[in-house]
Amino acid sequence: xxxxxxxxxxxxxxxxxxxxxxxxxxxxxxxxxxxxxxxxxxxxxxxxxxxxxxxxxxxxxxxxxxxxxxxxxxxxxxxxxxx
Amino acid sequence: xxxxxxxxxxxxxxxxxxxxxxxxxxxxxxxxxxxxxxxxxxxxxxxxxxxxxxxxxxxxxxxxxxxxxxxxxxxxxxxxxxxxxxxxxxxxxxxxxxxxxxxxxxxxxxxxxxxxxxxxxxxxxxxxxxxxxxxxxxxxxxxxxxxxxx
Numbered sequence: 001x002x003x004x005x006x007x008x009x010x011x012x013x014x015x016x017x018x019x020x021x022x023x024x025x026x027x028x029x030x031x032x033x034x035x036x037x038x039x040x041x042x043x044x045x046x047x048x049x050x051x052x053x054x055x056x057x058x059x060x061x062x063x064x065x066x067x068x069x070x071x072x073x074x075x076x077x078x079x080x081x082x083x
Numbered sequence: 084x085x086x087x088x089x090x091x092x093x094x095x096x097x098x099x100x101x102x103x104x105x106x107x108x109x110x111x112x113x114x115x116x117x118x119x120x121x122x123x124x125x126x127x128x129x130x131x132x133x134x135x136x137x138x139x140x141x142x143x144x145x146x147x148x149x150x151x152x153x154x155x156x157x158x159x160x161x162x163x164x165x166x167x168x169x170x171x172x173x174x175x176x177x178x179x180x181x182x183x184x185x186x187x188x189x190x191x192x193x194x195x196x197x198x199x200x201x202x203x204x205x206x207x208x209x210x211x212x213x214x215x216x217x218x219x220x221x222x223x224x225x226x227x228x229x230x231x232x233x
Binding site: 004008060061075 | 137138174203219
């Protein structure tokens, strides 16, 4: 699956985009976040407080219990501040 | 109509082309957001707007469609800039045209309130002690919540 990071989530993970293959036990957004926290120090830092993170799957906002599959584009970012 | 772009826009020219040729329009409202030179008591030398290409357009189009579902609009326009901007620069233009003013005012207010909480943009402010990501404001959530249907 393709992961995208924006704003301070991007600076903490150290990358704007990566392709990952999480284990089969990861089947929703919450599980993916837990896996990313354990995977690297940047991930642990970025996702230390998941309540600060907003998530989009295939460019639509989703909640933490939304399922994820290998073909998804999943983006993690802080609450938006445009306008 | 929506546009996401780095370059500046000409408000007068945009409003003129939005209404040209449609004589059903009796009221046109617009909102322009500008970069301020002060945030939280600190001076701001520049602002860089990051966004999520693809999702930005999808979300803005969805917000505009919602406005057209709720109000009888003749025309609407959202232009949002990204990249590096300086104090005084235009960030965003929202414009709504309708037969009557109440609809145009309400729809324009709705669009900017919803845009601020849904469009995936993030502001990075250049401060004297370094760059700082702007935090979202609960007052913006409250403003958007006024328009929730329930």
